[in-house]
Amino acid sequence: MPLRWQEVAVPLFVIVALITLKYVPFTAGLPLARAAGVVAFGYAAFLALRLVQDEEAASVDGWSELRPSIVEYFACYGAAALSVILMSAIIVIGGSKHVEATQMIATFIASLLLGAGSAGVGIGGLFTKVRWNNSLLEHRSAFGRETSIAWSDVRSVRPNWRGITIATHDAQRVTFSQFHSGAAQLAKHAANRARRNAETSTKAFASL
Numbered sequence: 001m002p003l004r005w006q007e008v009a010v011p012l013f014v015i016v017a018l019i020t021l022k023y024v025p026f027t028a029g030l031p032l033a034r035a036a037g038v039v040a041f042g043y044a045a046f047l048a049l050r051l052v053q054d055e056e057a058a059s060v061d062g063w064s065e066l067r068p069s070i071v072e073y074f075a076c077y078g079a080a081a082l083s084v085i086l087m088s089a090i091i092v093i094g095g096s097k098h099v100e101a102t103q104m105i106a107t108f109i110a111s112l113l114l115g116a117g118s119a120g121v122g123i124g125g126l127f128t129k130v131r132w133n134n135s136l137l138e139h140r141s142a143f144g145r146e147t148s149i150a151w152s153d154v155r156s157v158r159p160n161w162r163g164i165t166i167a168t169h170d171a172q173r174v175t176f177s178q179f180h181s182g183a184a185q186l187a188k189h190a191a192n193r194a195r196r197n198a199e200t201s202t203k204a205f206a207s208l
Contacts (some may be wrong), residue, residue: 001012002127004159006161007010007046007050011039011040011042011046014039015023015036015039015040015043015092017034017077018032018033018035018039019032019033019036026102027102027106028100029100029103030102030103030106031103032172033049033121034155035110042078045073045074046071046075049070049071049147050071052070052181052182053069053070053071053098053179054067054069054089054181054182055104055182055184055185055188056181056182056185057181057182057184057185058181060131061086062133063131063133064132064133064182064188065129065130065131065182065184066129066130066176066178066180066181066183067128067181068125068179068180068181069179069180069181071179072125072126072177072179073117073126075118075121075179076118076121076122076126077118078112078118079115079117079118079121080114080115080118082114083103083111083112083114083115083118085106085113086108086111086114087108089107090104090108090111098169100132122142123141123142123143124162124163124177125144125177125179125180127142128140128142128176128177130174130176130180130186132151132186132189133154134183135151136148136149136151137149137150137151137154137166137174137190139174147172147173147174147180148164149166149168149172149174150168151190151193152163152169152193153168153169153170153197153198154166154167154190154193154194154196154197155167155168155169155197155198157187157190157191157194160175161188162177163173163175163176163179163183164175164176164177164178164183164186164187166190174190187197
């Protein structure tokens with residue numbers, strides 16, 4: 001699946017913001033240049049992993065199934081590991097020598113953000129299950145909630161900040177990550193079904 005504009009804009013915005021804050025007196029003492037370097041390195045790794053993302057879904061017992069990609073594993077476990085490292089540094093360094101309060105607070109906030117991001121990727125990507133066949137689309141969330149959608153009811157397919165959402169005429173929705181292996185295949189299949197359903201509805205209305 002091609003890169004979306006958010007995947008380019010967000011890392012660039014973060015890097016520019018970190019570099020800009022380096023010249024603000026209140027945050028000048030923070031290691032923002034290093035943080036910008038870490039973000040740039042992480043984004044380069046993301047792009048490299050994105051290029052090898054599998055576009056085809058897995059076939060299991062007559063169903064096509066999305067699988068978490070290496071990008072999602074890297075984001076989830078990498079962010080979790082970095083969060084633990086930062087929190088450990090706060091505990092160890094904070095108890096052994098004097099550190100500026102601004103640096104401690106900034107490190108603590110960064111650790112929390114990384115932990116929240118890791119949890120978000122896990123809940124929204126690694127621990128969900130999406131599969132489909134010729135008649136149904138099934139989604140099971142990380143908390144066990146199951147949603148089934150008939151392809152004949154699909155109305156629209158739209159990208160959003162959470163991924164890609166497939167909606168029906170009766171307001172049912174299934175959202176899946178664009179980073180899943182096979183996401184492009186599912187999005188294309190759903191878009192074709194939505195177009196066919198719209199054409200069928202138009203013809204039925206015109207015949208009345």
